[in-house]
Amino acid sequence: MFATVSIAGALFAGSPGVELRVVESEAAPETISALTDSAVAGMAVSGRVVEIGAAWREDCAADACFREAMSSTSASAVVLLTVDQQDNVFRFGLEARSVTTGQRLASVDDVCEICGLEEVAELVELRAAALGERLDQPQEGTIRITSDPPGAMVMVDDRAVGATPLELVLPAGPHAVRVEKPGFLEDTKAVEVHPGVDDEMRFRLVVVPTEDRSTRRWFTIGGLSLGLGVVGIAAGIPLVLMDGKPYEGNCRPDAEGNCANLYGTMAAGASLTTAGVIGLGAGGAMLLIARKRRRRPLEVRPTAGGIAGRF
Numbered sequence: 652m653f654a655t656v657s658i659a660g661a662l663f664a665g666s667p668g669v670e671l672r673v674v675e676s677e678a679a680p681e682t683i684s685a686l687t688d689s690a691v692a693g694m695a696v697s698g699r700v701v702e703i704g705a706a707w708r709e710d711c712a713a714d715a716c717f718r719e720a721m722s723s724t725s726a727s728a729v730v731l732l733t734v735d736q737q738d739n740v741f742r743f744g745l746e747a748r749s750v751t752t753g754q755r756l757a758s759v760d761d762v763c764e765i766c767g768l769e770e771v772a773e774l775v776e777l778r779a780a781a782l783g784e785r786l787d788q789p790q791e792g793t794i795r796i797t798s799d800p801p802g803a804m805v806m807v808d809d810r811a812v813g814a815t816p817l818e819l820v821l822p823a824g825p826h827a828v829r830v831e832k833p834g835f836l837e838d839t840k841a842v843e844v845h846p847g848v849d850d851e852m853r854f855r856l857v858v859v860p861t862e863d864r865s866t867r868r869w870f871t872i873g874g875l876s877l878g879l880g881v882v883g884i885a886a887g888i889p890l891v892l893m894d895g896k897p898y899e900g901n902c903r904p905d906a907e908g909n910c911a912n913l914y915g916t917m918a919a920g921a922s923l924t925t926a927g928v929i930g931l932g933a934g935g936a937m938l939l940i941a942r943k944r945r946r947r948p949l950e951v952r953p954t955a956g957g958i959a960g961r962f
Contacts, residue, residue: 669699669783670724674707678736682768689772690732693779697786721750728756728786732775740764741771745782749822757785791820792844796828798854803832815854830854873937880930883923890920 671690673683691701711720721729729750734743746758759778763771796805798815805812805819806829812819815830823846829839835856842852894917 669694669701669730671701671703672707674711674731678734682736685768685772686732686734686775689775690730690779693776694730694783696776696780697783699783717748724750730779730782730786732779734771734775739766741766743771743775743778745775745778747782747786757782791822792846793818793820793849794828794842794844795819795849795851796830796854797851798830798832798856800832800835800856803830803835803854803856805830828852830856832856834859873934873940875934876930876937877934880927880932880934883927883930885927887920887923887925887927890916891924892920894920 669691671687671694673687678686687703691703694701708716708720711717717729727750729748731746731748732743733746734741741763742761743763744758744760747756749756759782761774761778763774766774795818796815797817801815803815805815805817807819807821808826809829821844823844826842826844827839828842829837831837835858838854838856840852840854842850844850894915
């Protein structure tokens with residue numbers, strides 16, 4: 652036989668101190684009764700006044716559902732006892748959770764092999780007493796977050812919580828704190844929050860780097876040189892190819908029928924092509940220098956009208 656029993660205890664600031672509810676059970680009634688009595692006795696040892704409440708909804712397992720179910724109580728914490736039984740092997744866990752946030756505050760797991768119900772009930776009582784005492788210990792810490800300049804948005808574990816300066820009460824444990832402000836580079840730091848401890852985090856934000864005049868000058872001259880290089884090559888190559896061909900507009904053929912007037916465009920074509928190649932190289936080099944200064948992607952692609960760039 653396989654059985655699962657869950658019991659929830661809600662810790663009140665006044666009387667009653669704990670409210671126990673059976674959440675789910677496939678065990679025999681005597682098993683439920685014994686485990687309930689053990690949880691009551693264990694919490695009573697830690698100074699809690701215990702009251703048995705109505706049965707907990709079986710499918711209420713998510714945190715949101717959990718908090719909604721506890722919204723009508725003044726409890727500050729809830730204790731869950733889960734027990735899995737298969738024949739004479741019992742595995743159970745005690746977990747304390749915040750009623751307001753659903754976050755786990757403390758927990759313990761145990762196993763009892765080849766045990767009877769009486770032995771498991773005694774073990775549950777011991778663990779419930781120990782967990783009840785731990786609930787009196789602080790489970791949160793305070794952290795003050797400042798930034799220079801102030802007014803930066805604060806994100807704790809990717810959740811916006813306000814603007815600096817800001818004082819937060821956070822659950823104990825590790826957290827990631829990020830600050831963001833328009834015009835400044837964002838900054839992220841890790842922090843370990845300790846129960847009952849006040850701490851402080853300071854952020855000095857760095858202004859986002861902007862282009863200086865020399866960078867813009869490199870882009871302007873480089874782009875102009877690149878464009879002139881394309882024009883030079885586009886004009887020079889046809890002149891080189893045209894050199895030595897007959898000028899049919901005024902051929903003046905000789906006795907053998909050969910044209911006397913030929914195109915002599917080699918010098919001009921070679922000069923333009925050479926200048927174009929130099930322009931392309933110089934312009935490309937200038938744009939690469941400007942890109943390194945600006946640290947933004949450079950895109951150059953041919954178009955129908957020549958060449959286009961994205962800087």
